Amino acid sequence: MERKASVTIHDIARELNISASTVSRALNDNPRIRKSTKEKIKALALELGYQPNTIASNLRTQKTHTIGIVVPLINRHFFSTFISGVEDVAFDAGYNVIISQSKDLLQKEQQIVNSMFSNRVDGLITSLSMQTSAFEHFQLFANKNIPLVFFDRIAPGFEANKIIVDDFACGFKATQHLIDEGYQRIAHLAGPTVLNTYHDRMEGYKSALIKNNMPLEDELIICNRLTRMDGQEAIKKLLDLKNPPDAVFCGNDTSALSMIVYLKSQGIRIPEDFGIVGFSNEPFSEVVTPSISTLKQPAQEMGQKAAELIINEIENKELPRTYQTITMPTELIVRESSSRKFN
Known part of the structure; x- marks a missing residue:
């Protein structure tokens, strides 16, 4: 048979002198087709370079078997591990995954969400950018009953499944640990407190201080984007205070690391003179000197749960839907940056 630019099931059917419907069923592993026939059809399809017409199939089924994921930053360990968890479940269920990052910018997030909608993803899993305080762009999905799952940084009040950790408890645990180590x-x-994650961690921090009869002072709380430069500028500002702190609970490990680098450059000993706790358990937090105490989130398990929720919604068309907010466990990992008792 002469090779064509685009091989169809009809070409395979003619070559084998069988019906096109038999070819179609065999390629889709229909149990009605004998195993020997399936093998013969699949072997010829491979030899001829047959590719299924997914666009036509999608139009027939009204499904693309594609899940969109939008994260703030792909290069953060938490988000990349979360994506891995989604892929574990999605691929096993026959779904492809499209991944994009907002780079913590609202405008880019809006463009990505609109593009995902235009490309007819079957569902969207997302964690908000640091700039996101309004959620109209997600309403496109809600209006068409296309499933949404928010995780980590969620949209409060938006009707959708959500996967979070107890950020209040994380803030409390981190601060209580520093108090127990003797920091005064x-x-x-913090990150932008319009986002639930940073607001709740701050409230946990405040609650621990109140419980231990320690004063709340506005000058000891700084909100920014938690980049490396932000961490450095924040520690400089804190050390310039008339009465500077002797410990910091940071909203992520990146800013915690930059603080440690600056403190060491000033001859300030960690943890003897100054204690630091970060957040997220980035891989570098264990190998730097001193190693960084941090809060660990179960990113892989969160991704798996998000995929399970969204696939269940995609395949269950019953309306109205019921939504749930799932809270996953966290762990305080104590390392050298805050552990005075072992120094």
Whole structure:
């Protein structure tokens, strides 16, 4: 048979002198087709370079078997591990995954979400950018009953499944740990508190201070984007205070690391003179000197759960839907940056 630019099931059917419907069923592993016939058809399809027409199939089924994922930053360990968890479940269920990052910018997030909608993804899993405080762009999905799952940084009040950790408890645990280690004046470096994650961690920090009869001081709380430069600028500002802190609970490990680098450059000993706790358990947090105490989130398991939720919604068309918010466990990992007892 002469090779064509585009081989169809009709070409395979003619070559084998069988019906096109038999070819179609065999390629889709229909149990009605004998195993020997399936093998013969699949072997010829491979030899001829047959590719299924997914666009036509999608139009027939009204499904693309594609899940969109939008994260703030792909290069953060938490988000990349979460994506891995989604892929584990999605691929086993026959779904492809499209991944994009907002780079913590609202405008880019809006463009990506609109593009995912235009490309007819069957569902969307997302964690909000640091700039996101309004959620109209996600309403496109809600209006068409296309499943949405928010994780980590969620949209409060938006009707969708959500997967979070107890950020209040994380903030409390981190601050209480520093208090237990003997630090007397504890600061907090937070991200934008319009986002649930940073707001709740800050409230946990405050609650631990109140419980231990320690004063709340506005000058000890700094909110920024938690980049490396932000961490450095924040520690400089804190050390310039008339009464500087002797410890900081940071909203992520990146800012915690930059603080440690600056403190060491100033001859300030960690943890003897200054204690630091980060957040997220980035891989570098264990190998730097001193190693960084941090909060660990179960990113892989969160991704798996998100995929299970969204696939269940995609395949279950019953309306109205019921939504749930799932809270996953966290762990305080104590390392050298805050552990005075072992120094």
